[in-house]
Amino acid sequence: MVVLHLAWFDGNLVLWGESPREAAAAQAPAHRGRKQVEKTAVASYPFGADPEVLDAALRDAGVVVEAKRAARRGAMAWLPTQGSVPIASSPLVAEAPQAQGEIALVPWRIEAMALMPAQAVDLLCRCAEKPTLAPGVLVGRDVAFWAQALRFAAALVARQQYLPAIEARDGGHRACWEPVFAGADAERLAALAKAMPAVARALGAADATTAPATPPAEVIREFLGAMVDHLVRSAASGRATAWEPVGGTSASRVPSERWAETPRPRRGRPRKKPAFDSVHDQWLHALRSPDGLMEGDEAELAQLAEQVREWRRPLSVSVAAPFRLCFRLEEPESGLEAEAGRTRKRSDAWHVRFLLQAVDDPSLLVPAEDAWAARGSAVSVLRRAGYSAQEHLLSSLGQASGICPRIEAALKTQRPSGYELDATGAHEFLTQRSLLLEQAGFGVLLPAWWTRTGTKLRLALRASVKSPKMQGGSGLSLDEVVHVNWEVALGDERLSPEELDALARLKTPLVRVRGQWVQVNAAEIQAALDFWRKKGTETLTARQVVQMAMGATDAVSGIPLAGIEADGWMGDVLRQLDGRAEIGEVPVPQGFVGTLRPYQARGYAWLAFLRQWGLGACLADDMGLGKTIQALALFLRDWEASGAGILPAGRRDACPTDRRRPVLLICPTSVVSNWRKEAERFAPSLPVMVHHGIERKRGEEFVAEARRHALVVSSYSLLNRDIEHLKKVPWLGIVLDEAQNIKNPETKQARAARSLAADYRMALTGTPVENNVGDLWSLMEFLNPGFLGSQADFKREFFIPIQTNRDPEAAGRLRRLTGPFILRRLKTDKSIIADLPEKQEMKVFCTLTREQASLYAAVVKDAEGALDGAEGIQRKGVVLATLSKLKQVCNHPAQFLGDNSAIPGRSGKLARLAEMLEEAIEVGDRALVFTQFAEMGAILKRHLEETFGREALFLHGAVPKAQRDRMVERFQADGGPPVFILSLKAGGTGLNLTRANHVFHFDRWWNPAVENQATDRAFRIGQTRNVQVHKFLCAGTLEEKIDEMIERKKEVAAEVVGTGEGWLTELSNQQLKELFALRAEAIGE
């Protein structure tokens, strides 16, 4: 395991890492030896990761690592140290020392690697918003910080906020691109500097005697400068290959060489100096060259640098200014009242005021009058080093006057402070000038009623839709053609054409209607009138109307769309879709065993409603709320309605058997068994076919078999591999479980899912889909193709505004658009809690991997041989040993083999556990994981830590009491580790772990009493939430069979199995053979 760190040092982003001591000690004993000898030398950091580890981590992440080793060498990191013990970044690396004493910064020697800008960009792009880069490669907080900073640099490049420059460097000159931090970007720069973790600047020179102290503001500036320079330069050089003169060499890269302390000029063949006609040609060339170096007459280059500074001065003056010119539009105290078409002119004009607004405190506004007169508090406020308020005010006004002629007119006095304007002017200012001024970097303050989104009253279209008569009850669909009547409204008021005309005649774009300013635009009125005349009514499909109503279109013919009203069934559909009306109850299918909780019944009805209209639905309930059951109820309903199963009398004839079509359910391999088991339990009349494993059917045989079933369960990997077979079946529905698997629309799975035709589509997921804007498109494109527009449209309209600017308008629109199709309930919702038992027990059926299956078979074979002829104690020993071995195989091959081999991808149980924990952790839940094997606990700890990049606590018998108490305390504390692994023996009693709301039994004790005792660690006094208990079983193995036996005699179970597993030794050889035998369904792929 390695935790990656990045620090800015000597003009480079430098990568280093921390690894737990075992690894560090095993791999780098030399360092420790040296430490003993040279007492005066700086000690090497005991948790420092080896360069090979860093290389491997980078390579795993797909970052190209140069073979050249010049970029790598020892460095000095100043780290918090107590006594002589360094304090690592995370308990995953090393527990904090328990020692008392002062913490001070002490230099430690580390192995580090300077990244080239391209590598840095690559690495940071991959690290963005992820706790791990790969299993076992953890992303330090500093790395996350740099990733965020890189995004800022990238935004500056995208928005073109940079200028060419020339800098003096190492006695020479270098052409470069420098970011320009104007307005809000200056605030962002300051915010980043403030957020920088200290470790990001904690590397020092080898001979330094004091800790580095470069201020964060300077460090972040250097970093952003380097990144902007790199991004622009590489884009520019990509374009300019044809233009580039011979001799430009890309081999000479400054950073690595500087790092290697190689003084310029370079080694090797002398750099061929390209000949330039002028220093300007040279500059332009260097701006596009890989290193930007400029060689030549130093005096001439210095002169060029001066010219560049001079050229940039107008901008640097305004950018560096601590204030910016700001325009405030002030409304008249009383304006035009429009009442029934009459206007009465009252006094007053609107005003635009000139103000100086402090960049670092936008609420600090100094009126221009005060700045001219230099009076009052303005004097002290405006007095800043190197700043002339009057000159700045004048030059800003001069620039603004080019944008807005009225400002120019206002400057005809000696000390302008603002100007007056009428309603037309005010409207023009609101709608046009203010945008231009803002774009040019000026501040603009507009009345609240204008800027508040959503409350702006303006002319809008409303549609009213007449539903066609229902014909015979069925056959209604969204392809139905409906008639739409268009109306024009202002706010809530409908306007007649005459009223519209009257408004147009007012010839004033801003009208106060009942105390509120309303924007009425003559052109818009005209457009509305024209539109009205042309298509007062039109016909659309019901689907178009639904899309319009959900907000997919916000304007028709350029006029804003305010809303759609519909009568009849269309109205019902629309109201039900956007949640204004309840969706009626749907009777539970007759063959359904068990009862749906109230919220599950609602979810089932909702699924049935959307399915009825052929609209895709995503059920995104929290883990444990029973998505499976709700979906099964729907499948069963369809199956029964198609004439199969138990049908109400009289319906049987109406539904010929050829209408029976299967539903395809795609899920991760790890839950295939679980679906089959859940279907058996809740919908036993539903024929389920598992399309999985090597023996699966193909071609016509598959189609025929599939059509005999109601539900075909298969996995994501087969979705892609068997797509040609899958396409041949006329599916009733396509359902994706754990639908986050198609979040990337480009993957083969996502493409395959979209390519399958069916009457309806459904997605199930427990992750908060609505929070991952980027993933929504793919999901919606599967559910309701075309609804969110093309991927490019989506990116432009939603993804970029929300991702980069958290644009609330775009986010709101997206929510309105997708909301009707996503149902997500949290187990913490008040209405849900009431429906949930305080303790929910669930069995989780897992699948064996092929490796597990063959190990299992081998153990069974051995056991059968050993059992023959064995008697008494010996026989008992064989049985118990076999039981134990089989359980180990079910847990993990590495546990069974005890060979410390690789962990990922070898255990079905572990895969499922990781999936479920990921969901739980994502919503902030905490979990206890019980196992009866200490070795398995260690494997779990390692795997979960490497997967989630978070510490997992592990309590086993060997943990001393003090440490045990500390673990409990940490788990119970805010922000503590989310997962606590306990060996059943060590953690079964006496602990109070109420912070957990999930309990996982990774393997089984076959003793309900013991398990319950363990479960009660979480379910105790002080537990405020509902607790979910997940009992893991490998389907088709002895785990499932023993579970069945216990279930069968539950009443007597306590007596029979009360003493542990001993009772199993009483079984006959034949019974044992049956118990051990592996059913075919157990194996995954």
Add this chain to the structure above:
Amino acid sequence: MSRWGRRRYYDDDWGYYRHFAPSRPREAKGGIKAQTKRGGFGQSWWAIRWIAVLESFDIGARLGRGRSYARSGQVTHLEVGEGTVTARVQGSRPKPYDVVIKVATLSAANWKKLAESLGKEALFAAKLLAGEMPENIEDAFKTAGLSLFPGKSKDLVTDCSCPDWSNPCKHIAAVYYLLGEEFDRDPFLIFKLRGMTREKLVALLGAKPPAPPKPGAASEPAPPAEPLPAEPGTFWGAGDAGEMTLGEVRIPPAAAALPRRLGNFPFWRGAEGFLDAMEGIYAAASPAGLAVLLGERKNEEAGA
């Protein structure tokens, strides 16, 4: 005075010959090339006025040749000082000719009078500081009894070391044209020619100038050092880095707005037009920046 020294044409046969059959100038590499490819030099009214002064002299074909000199980059050096312009122009001889233009400067008293006149409307100073010449600035000069452009012929003296007998010659004309173009970009240039730098003018207009930035060094003083915190939580970054909005990010419809706002590079001598080159680079860099912002970057660069 060396001013008329170029009339040495009598002891130079070539000059006489060239009068009849003008030769081609030597190719000058890396000279200042006028950015306007056709039409007049300078679009602003004051640049046009400046060129008009030149064109009022009846010097025949020299005007046209001066224009093509300005376009082909024959002027290899040009420096504007208070009241003087010095330039080097590559003609047909190996050694470039030296051109000097002297403009009479205004006296301190005159400047003061002008400042009073300009101070009546904030617009003058505002426009000037924003890099524009106020439309009615000549009225302000007139009010003060002055003139922005050199009015009398003795206020404008030109000189060239070439053998041509005409003054202005084509070399002077070329410099004139280039100046006209530069006037567009920087209205203060004309004030500088009349003896008033930007700083002095701003001060005169009543706005207190800021302390001049130290040349060479970064304009800000070095920020004070900030020692690293030793507390482990703070050191390793326990606090949330905090989400930050990046503002509205879209690729600007017109590329290279910032360089455009600053205008063409003064006396550009590159083979490629400066703003054209900038536009190409900015347009290419925007999508690259957006891709990195959205994390779409593959290792294209590193692999190269």
